[in-house]
C-alpha cells in the first residue's frame with residue numbers, strides 16, 4: 099500500500115527483462131536496482147543477490163550511467179537481510195541446493211563500484227539489508243525507515259564490513275550496542291548517529307534521492323571516482339590502496355607521459371621521457 103505513496107521522480111526505462119527477484123530501471127544517467135520481494139520484506143535469497151550483482155555490473159559498465167540507486171519495492175522495506183526460510187546449514191540455498199553467502203561478494207562490489215551508489219530506504223533495513231545500506235555511499239531515508247541488526251537473535255553475524263565499517267560510521271560503543279542488543283532504530287535516530295544522510299517524508303523519497311543524484315551528476319566523474327576510492331582506502335587496507343592506486347594508474351595511462359612508454363614499446367624504440375617535467 100505504501101508504494102503508491104512514493105512519488106516517482108523520473109520516467110524510468112524498464113530494463114527488468116530476464117530478472118525474477120529485482121526490478122531494474124534507468125533514466126537520465128541514473129540506474130535504479132530494486133529488490134522485488136515485498137512479501138518477505140525484500141529479504142534476499144542467492145538468486146536476488148546474483149541478479150543485483152548482474153544489474154550493478156551492467157550499471158557500472160554503462161557509460162550513460164553516473165549514479166546507482168539501490169532500493170526495495172513496496173515502501174515497507176528496503177531489505178530484511180538473508181531469507182531465513184531458504185537458509186540451510188552453511189548458507190542460503192539456491193534451487194540446486196547449493197549453499198551461498200554471496201551477499202559478501204555484493205558488498206565488495208558496491209564498495210568498489212567507481213560510481214556513487216545511493217541507498218534509498220523506506221521501511222525496514224534490517225540484518226544483511228542494514229549492512230547493504232551501510233555499504234552504499236549515501237543513504238536517503240524515508241520517515242518510516244527502521245534500522246537494525248538481528249544476527250545474534252537469528253544465529254548469524256557479519257564480522258566483516260557489517261561490524262568494522264559500522265563502527266567507522268557510528269563509533270565503537272554504538273556499533274556494539276547495535277549488534278549486542280539487536281534493537282531497532284527509527285530514521286531520526288539513524289540520522290543522529292550518522293547512519294544516514296537525510297530523512298524525508300515517504301512520498302518525497304524518490305524525488306529527494308534523484309535530486310541528490312542529479313547534483314552528483316553535475317560534478318566531475320573522475321573526482322567522484324577518486325574520492326570514493328580515497329575514502330574507501332582509509333578503511334580497506336591493501337585492497338583499498340589497490341583501488342585508489344588503480345585510479346592513479348588509469349589517470350597515468352591517460353597522460354602523454356604514460357602513453358610515451360607504451361608507444362615506444364610498440365614502435366620498438368627507446369622511450370623519450372625528456373620532455374616531461376619533474377614536478378616539485
Ligand SMILES: CC(C)(COP(=O)(O)OP(=O)(O)OC[C@H]1O[C@@H](n2cnc3c(N)ncnc32)[C@H](O)[C@@H]1OP(=O)(O)O)[C@@H](O)C(=O)NCCC(=O)NCCSC(=O)CCC(=O)c1ccccc1C(=O)O
Nearest residue numbers: 137138139141178179180181182183225226248254255256
Ligand atoms: C523486518 C521485521 C522486523 C518486520 O516485522 P513485521 O513488520 O512484523 O513483519 P513480519 O510479519 O515479520 O514479516 C512479513 C513477512 O516477511 C517475512 N520475512 C521478513 N523478514 C524475512 C527474512 N529475513 N527472511 C524470510 N522471511 C522474512 C516474514 O516471515 C513474514 O512472512 P510470513 O509468511 O508471514 O511468515 C521482521 O520481519 C524480521 O525481524 N525479519 C527478520 C530479519 C532478520 O533476522 N534477517 C536476517 C538477518 S541475518 C542476515 O541478514 C545475514 C545475511 C548474510 O547473508 C550474511 C552476511 C555476512 C555474514 C554472515 C551472513 C549470514 O547469513 O550469516
